[in-house]
Amino acid sequence: MAKDFLLEIGIEEMPARFLGPALAQLKELAAKTLQEQRIAHGDIQTYGTPRRLVLYVKDVAENQAALEKEVKGPAKKAAYDVDGNPTKAILGFIRSQGVGLEDLVVRNIGQVEYLYALKREEGRPTAQVLAEICPGLITGLHFPKPMRWGNLELRFARPIRWLLSLFGEEVIPFELAGLTAGRSTYGHRFLSTGELSVLNPTDYFTKIRAAYVLVDPAERKEIIWQQVQELAAAEGGVVEMDEDLLDEITNIIEWPTALCGSFDPDYLKLPAVVLVTPMREHQRYFPVLGKDGKLLNKFIAVRNGTKAYIEIVTAGNEKVLRARLADAAFFFEEDLKQPLAGRVNGLKKIVFLEGLGSIADKVDRIGALADHLAGELGADEQEKEKIQRAALLAKADLVTNMVYEFPELQGEMGREYALRNGEDPVVAEAIFEHYLPRFAGDRLPETLAGRVLSLADKMDTIVGCFAIGIQPTGSQDPYALRRQALGICHILIEGKIHLSLKQLIAWAYQGYGEEVELKHDLAQVTGEIEEFFKQRLKGILSDRGLSYDTVEAVLAAGFDDLADVVDRGLAVASFRELPAFGALMTAFNRANSLAKHAASTDIQEARLEHPSEQELYSRLSVLQTEVQPLLENRDYATALQRIATVQKPLDAFFENVMVMVEDEAVKNNRLALLRRLVDLSKSVADFSKIVVEAK
Known part of the structure; x- marks a missing residue:
């Protein structure tokens, strides 16, 4: 008979961000291991709280399958x-x-x-196999920052304090970290006392819940959000969904109870971001908004416990927030005593990166690069002045008290202070937007000044890092260069901004001048950064549903114009849907193979002897006239449709003409004809990279 299997790893409280990935790993590892061990089973589920990781496998066979x-x-x-x-x-x-x-x-x-x-x-009893594989299920988990404890060599998220392992009602004993697995577990750290003896997996879920532990993260999350919404509605307000905050709270508690607190309404005179940031980032509170979308002097917190003494807990949270908001108000008022422009000199004392000067130096480089970009993007003189002013002030809020205390407010406070200092709203918005996008899915800069500064800031950082030998390796990217490169790609692609990547790199490299000693020359830096962006483009094109060979074909035709790549990729993907695409590719690949031997693209019309090659030449001449304007207007879909009309004359050419003849002049002429045709199609994509499935 099949029985359920339960493994619980009891630990000291681990960081919220560890829980989700750990449960996903545990489920995947269990499924793989059971399959390798030939143990039939039903559904696999994982559950967890900050103090436990739980594996629950239903209907596990009592014996291995025979091998x-x-x-x-x-x-x-x-x-x-x-x-x-x-x-x-x-x-x-x-x-x-x-x-x-x-x-x-x-x-x-x-x-x-x-x-x-x-x-x-013959298969062995499952109980024996489980005792052997359970240690590996635990030690096979990986964490961002594992730790050791005592004199043990084992590394884990946090010290392991107990192990529970049950196969039906049978204990599966194994030893790990100086512990022996048994049938004992523990409930909520403060609401439950002593060991809980568990009879079987079903009994576990009953007893652990009675001991004030909601072990299912999905259930905890649902309960938390429901409580938060109900409390907000009772105050006549709403709470905006914040998945990151909700997930973090879910992963740091075992028995959620939401509470609503308040603060002095005088603080509402401060900018909303000054209030929301301490609440959300430091206290893990949900801000409450009125029906008009403005902040109320209310917040919602979630305690790890019951409703007992909730008034005392609420008062304690209000006291902590009151101190936070008092600090924020003080910092804000102090910062306003000096305008942003007066803080620019303070940037000289902040090192940007060792070997790349100060933040003040970076501001100078951003201004110079922004000047190039503004010209390329068609900014008029008035817009250029605003861009330069924004470049000068872009990093000034880094030396304010508010940003020193709350680094995540960089850009936000710069915009706020700029407006209060009387700066042009375009300048203020650009100060904020130059940090965009800050994370995957974040909004992109919407103003011309914001786009220019964002591109300049990010490209300056990327070029500087590559020039001194700092590049992302594997999972290590301490300066977020991948994120910044993706930001540049998305700004250019979504904004339909056609700039040369090579030129951007060159401008940024020149900005470092002779004052900074760079390890690598421009040629090496350009090559490395181009490859770096190529990898980002592969991901972007794949995310848009393009097949791997379409991606390879488009990138092989060049990607210096990042915005152009997506348009060409979508056009090729659509082109591949044509019924005659397979036959066309067969002829094209033959032409491409021969064209590689061409010494030039010079065609002598007088040497075109056969009517088939004369017809192909005539069609190609017309095509070049038709297609070139389409390519210039980036109408790649129509261009490819025009190029496809060459199939019949090309088929006739291969049927009636021998290319590799002994007469060198005739052979080279025919090769040049094919080369010119292939080069025309390579303006869009290198179709030799396309894999055509046989039908």
Whole structure:
């Protein structure tokens, strides 16, 4: 009979961000291990709180499935002598495999017959196997920052304090970290006392809940959000969904109870971001908004416990927030005593990166690069002045008290202070927007000044890092260069901004001047950064549903214009849906293979001897006239449709004309004809990268 299996790893409280990935790993590892061990099972679920990781496998078979396998032996002709008696070769083989002659079968490999030993390994009791694999299920988990404790060599998220392992009602004993797995668990740290003895997996879920532990993260999350909404509605307000905050709170508590607190309404005179940031980032509170979308002097917190003494807990949270808001108000008022422009000199004292000067130096470089970009993007003189003013003030809020205390407010406070200092709203918005996008899915800068400064800031950082040998490796990207490169890609692509990546790199590199000693020259830096952006583009194109070979084909045709790549990729994907695409690719690939031998693209019309090559030349001449304007207007879909009309003359050419003839002049002329055709199509994509499935 099948039985349920439950494994609980009891630990000290681990960081909220560890829980989700750990549960996903545990489920995947369990499924893989059980399959490898030939143990049939039903649904696999994982649950967890900051103090426990739980694996629950339903309907686990009581025994492994038997293993049947064939082991290759000697060739049949070498296994028996002329009299039909077994040779030493076959006798040694069956002895090594523990089988008899009757367990051998013949299998053909090519023209040769070989003997195979049929072996059957009976399955062992599942309980024995589980005892062997459970330690690996635990030690196979990986965490961003594992720790050791005591004199143990084991590394884990946090010290392991107990292990529970039950197969039905049977304990699966195994040892790890100086502990022996048993049937005992523990409830809520403060609301439950002593060990809980568990009879079986079903009993576990009953008792753990009675001990004030909601072990299912999904259930905790749903309960928290429901309580938060109900409390907000009772105050006549609403709470905006904040998935990150909700997930964090879900992963730091075991028994949620929401509470609503208040603060002095005088604080509402401060900018909303000054209030929301301490609440959300430091206290893990949900801000409450009125029906008009403005902040109320209310917040909602979630305690790890019951409603007992909730008034005292609420008062304590209000006291903590009151101190936070008082600090924020003080910092804000102090910062307003000096305008942003007066803080720019303070940036000289802040190092940007060792070897790349100060933040003040970076501001100068951003201004110079922004000047190039503004010209390329068609900014008029008035817009250029505003861009330069925004570049000067872009980093000034880094030396304010508010940003020093709350670094996540960089840009936000710069915009706020700029407006209060009387700066142009365009300048203020650009100060904020130059940090966009800050994370995956974040909004992009919407103003011209914001786009220019964002591109300049990000490209300056990327080029500087690559120039001194700082590049992302594997999972390590301490300066978020991947995120910044993706930001540049999305700004250019979504904004339909056509700029040369190579030129951007060159401008940024020149900005460092002779004052900074760079390890790598412009050529090396350009090559490395181009490859870096190529990898980002692969991800972007794949996310848009393009197949891997379409992506390769488009990138092989060039990607210096990042915004152009997506348009070409979508056009090629649509082009591949044409019914005649497969036949066209067959002819194209043949042309491409021959075109590689062409010495030039010069075609002498007088040497076109056969009507088929004359027709192909005539069609190609018309095509070049038709397609070039389409390419210039980036109408790639129509351009490809025009190019596709060459199929019939191209097929006729290959049917009637021998390309590789002995006459060098004629051969080179025909190769040049094919080369010119291939080059025309490569303006959009290198179709030799396309894989055409046989039908």
